[in-house]
Structure formats: structure tokens, C-alpha cells
Amino acid sequence: MKASTCKACGNVTFPYQPICSRCRGRNVEPVELRGNGRIVSYTVNYQYREGFERQAPQIVALIELEEGPKILGLLTDAEPEEVYEGQRVTAVLRRVSTDSYHGIIYYALKFRPVRDGS
Amino acid sequence: MVRVFLTGASMFKVGRHYNMGFIDLVNEVFSSLESSMSFQTDAVVVASAYPEKTSDQVLLASKVIQEMGMGDNVLGLRVEEGDASGLAALAVGFSLVKSGLAKNVLLLGLEKQSEFPSRRLNDIVAQNLDEVYSHGVGLTNHSVAAILMREHMKAHGLDYEYYASWPIVMHDNAKGNPYAYLDFKVTMDAIKSAQVVSDPLRLFDIAPRADGAAAVLLSSEEATPKNDARVEVVSVSSSVVRGDYEPRLLSVGNSMRSSLSQAGLSMSDVDLFEIHDSYSVMASMILEETGLTPPGRGLEILQHVPVNVGGGLKARGYPGGATGIYQLAEAYQHLTGTFPGKRVENAEVALVQGMSDLGETSFSALLRVM
Numbered sequence A: 001m002k003a004s005t006c007k008a009c010g011n012v013t014f015p016y017q018p019i020c021s022r023c024r025g026r027n028v029e030p031v032e033l034r035g036n037g038r039i040v041s042y043t044v045n046y047q048y049r050e051g052f053e054r055q056a057p058q059i060v061a062l063i064e065l066e067e068g069p070k071i072l073g074l075l076t077d078a079e080p081e082e083v084y085e086g087q088r089v090t091a092v093l094r095r096v097s098t099d100s101y102h103g104i105i106y107y108a109l110k111f112r113p114v115r116d117g118s
Numbered sequence B: 001m002v003r004v005f006l007t008g009a010s011m012f013k014v015g016r017h018y019n020m021g022f023i024d025l026v027n028e029v030f031s032s033l034e035s036s037m038s039f040q041t042d043a044v045v046v047a048s049a050y051p052e053k054t055s056d057q058v059l060l061a062s063k064v065i066q067e068m069g070m071g072d073n074v075l076g077l078r079v080e081e082g083d084a085s086g087l088a089a090l091a092v093g094f095s096l097v098k099s100g101l102a103k104n105v106l107l108l109g110l111e112k113q114s115e116f117p118s119r120r121l122n123d124i125v126a127q128n129l130d131e132v133y134s135h136g137v138g139l140t141n142h143s144v145a146a147i148l149m150r151e152h153m154k155a156h157g158l159d160y161e162y163y164a165s166w167p168i169v170m171h172d173n174a175k176g177n178p179y180a181y182l183d184f185k186v187t188m189d190a191i192k193s194a195q196v197v198s199d200p201l202r203l204f205d206i207a208p209r210a211d212g213a214a215a216v217l218l219s220s221e222e223a224t225p226k227n228d229a230r231v232e233v234v235s236v237s238s239s240v241v242r243g244d245y246e247p248r249l250l251s252v253g254n255s256m257r258s259s260l261s262q263a264g265l266s267m268s269d270v271d272l273f274e275i276h277d278s279y280s281v282m283a284s285m286i287l288e289e290t291g292l293t294p295p296g297r298g299l300e301i302l303q304h305v306p307v308n309v310g311g312g313l314k315a316r317g318y319p320g321g322a323t324g325i326y327q328l329a330e331a332y333q334h335l336t337g338t339f340p341g342k343r344v345e346n347a348e349v350a351l352v353q354g355m356s357d358l359g360e361t362s363f364s365a366l367l368r369v370m
Helices: B022-036 B051-055 B060-067 B085-098 B118-128 B131-135 B141-156 B160-174 B188-192 B250-263 B280-288 B298-303 B320-335
Strands: A002-006 A028-032 A036-045 A058-065 A070-074 A088-099 A104-113 B004-011 B043-047 B075-079 B104-111 B196-198 B212-220 B231-240 B272-274 B349-355 B361-369
Touching: A036 B141, A036 B196, A058 B141, A070 A088, A070 A104, A070 B131, A070 B141, A104 B131, B004 B022, B004 B085, B004 B320, B022 B060, B022 B104, B022 B212, B043 B060, B043 B085, B043 B320, B051 B104, B051 B118, B060 B075, B060 B104, B075 B085, B085 B104, B085 B212, B085 B231, B085 B320, B085 B349, B085 B361, B104 B320, B118 B131, B118 B141, B141 B196, B141 B280, B160 B188, B160 B280, B160 B298, B212 B320, B231 B250, B250 B349, B250 B361, B272 B320, B280 B298, B280 B349, B320 B349, B320 B361
Parallel strands: B043 B075, B043 B104, B272 B349
Antiparallel strands: A002 A028, A036 A058, A036 A088, A058 A070, A088 A104, B004 B212, B004 B231, B104 B212, B231 B361, B349 B361
């Protein structure tokens, strides 16, 4: 997870962009985020997009990463009733959709809860 | 300085027009406008957000110019800025008239969104989301709005009933509006028991996307009839602010304040607001940016100032990129006393606010009777 750290104001912008999202300074350097954070808010979505039927219901969370940025992410390896605000999560690479006609499998980042011992 | 006036408006009922293509829709609004006034069109600016995906169509402005027999020297453009396309088209048309390049510019809002199941439409409108980390992982606009609603509830200690007041008023406003998609009353019980789309967002918290076509004519002062009540487009402003998932809409506040300051007016001078209520929580956050209500209590403004008197996106319907043209057409008809539904009496100043579905970009226009 590549982000940018602003050398002028210290703000971390995710995903990486060459301009700071807070002070608009150009003096930024790339930084690799660890992918760890906590759930700030979440929603269980029952109205999915075409091609994502097998994910329903989706758990979408607003996650505050350790390095500061807040991002939206899909939770995986979790049931809606287990999720709570403040829960620790970590990023993992997972399959998101399959284009059976062209034979392409799409992967992207999702977040799974961090449980004791995991 | 060249002044720009709104000199005509025409709308077609928002709805599920399965039997009509783009040109059929254009024909309805253009022939209605032509029958009510005479004008020579110099330019056509089409506002449409999703025609490539919904109808496999591009080159819409050229097709309109040909099919409507407008002549060989008419400039045709299409403006796409997601669901803010309507007011983005106004910014283009306003510039064409201001610059002297055109005397009459037809702004035409066109969208077709009904011919699909919701999962397909959700996929199309998700094009608005960040390419890699939101669209790419399968998120929907509704989920993003649901998160914002949750954050808004937490920040201001609000319960669900607060938001339910919005669809009740909007549906009530839409009764009598012949162009409204959902012109029926709804009750608190119906809203609270409607299906959950993305918790806490339920069906009535979401503006219903549908097909629509609307047109307004922008004219230079010399092309504006002298004997009518003249509606001037005093200012058009926009703002883009990167979303940070905080429950506020900074782009909206920026664009509205800019429109007002260019006109030398303040929020309390506005007789009528037209706002982009893509979700009830968006309506609240937009109205909070007026500064006329306590923080987190945007919907309370409904008790004091007319807002979305024709039913807004919630009940008039949400025709995507055509929405801003409907807002302009309605505001024009209120200011000229010609709106066929519930009216605002003696309104002289209207603030029209339109935006992308989730509010990253917002446009505002200040209309004033001269």
C-alpha cells in the first residue's frame, strides 16, 4: 500500500500522489503503509454490483490506518455480527471478481479482522 | 459586461421511459420549448453522465442538432462531470454567452437509467468512485453514503427519524408536480420499515435514478425579450474538494458562498434553494453549509425557507447528469410564476446547487429576477 508522506506538513496521503492532500506541497516522498488499522464505522451492504454477487452481503468499513489516513475497505473473513467499531484489521490480497468470458481474475486489497493469535 | 439570462425552460416527466430513446426524449422537451417561444439556437450543450454505458451512445449533441433541424452552423458539445453534469453544462453555456460566442445556448439534460436491474445500475454509477481502491474492490455509492450517514449520526447524536423527515417533505412537495417520478405521500412508518440497502441507509434515504430530459435556454441581453420578467444568471461557481469521509460537504459551502459573494448577496437573501439531495444525509450536509441552521441540523431549515419545492431528487426523481437542468428549469419557473406544481410566491432570488453523487465536486448558480 503505497502512500505519500509530506515533508512539509507530515500528512500521509493514500493512495500515493505527488502532491500533499492537506497542504498541496510538492515535497512528498513515497512510503509503504503496513496495512494495519482500526474500524471507525461500517455498513453491511445488501445491494451489490453486477459481478460481485458472490460477495453479498458486503461489509464495508471506514478504517483509520496506523499511519493516519482514513480509507474505505471491504472486510473479508468476517461475518456481519462479529464486526464492531474499534476492531483491529489488517490488509490482505484477495480475489474480487472473475471475468469468465476473458478468463481474467481480478485481485485487490481487502481487510480481515485481527484476532488473538492471528 | 455581457449579462446572461434564462429565457425558457421545458421538462419531461422523470420516469421509466422504456419505449423512448434519447432523441424521443429530446423531441418532447425541444418541441415544447419551440412551441412556447421563438429563438435561433447558436449552441447546444448536452449534459449527460452515463450514455456510453447505458445506451452505447456518444456524439449526442450532434445527433440532437441534426434531428431537431437546428441548422448547419450550430455548435454542439457534451459536458460530463458525473451527476454534476447539468450545472457543469451551465458553466459552459454561461461562458459561451459571456464571451459573445453565442447569443442563445440550449442546455439539454439527458439521461437513461431505467432499463437495468439495480445491480447493473449500481455498477454503472460506481464509475464515480476512486478507480483503484473503491471502484476496483467492488464498493457501491450507496455504501459510501451509508458510511457518511453513520458518521453524521455519530458526530451530531442523531437518530434515524431525523433523516426520515426529508423524504416525507419531498414526497409531499412532489404532489402536483407533473414532472415528478414519485408524486405520492409517504409515512414515517413506511420509511422506517423500508428495505435496508446498506445499513443505516434504507430505500427512502436514496434518490431514485430514472430517465429524464429537460432543457433551458440561456440568452444574451440583446436576445432576451424585454417585456417579460427577466431571470438573470448572476453567477456560476464550482469547487472540488477531496473527500475525507468527514460528515461535511466543503465543496458545497465553497461553491454556494462564491455564487452569493459574486452577486453581493448572503444566504439570508435566498428565497428558494434547489439542492442535490442524492441521499437524505447529503440534503442535511448541504443545508448545514448554508450556516442557517445549527451544526448537524440542516433539515430544520425546511421550517423556514423553501427548499426543493418540486420534490427534489428524492421525489421528482434523479436523472443523473440531467439533474442540474431540471433544477434550473424548476427554479426558472418558480421565479417567473409558471411552475405547474406547488409554487413559491414572490421569489426573486434562487440558489441552485448541484453536485456529483457523493459531493466531491459541487456547482452553484445564483438566479435573480431583474
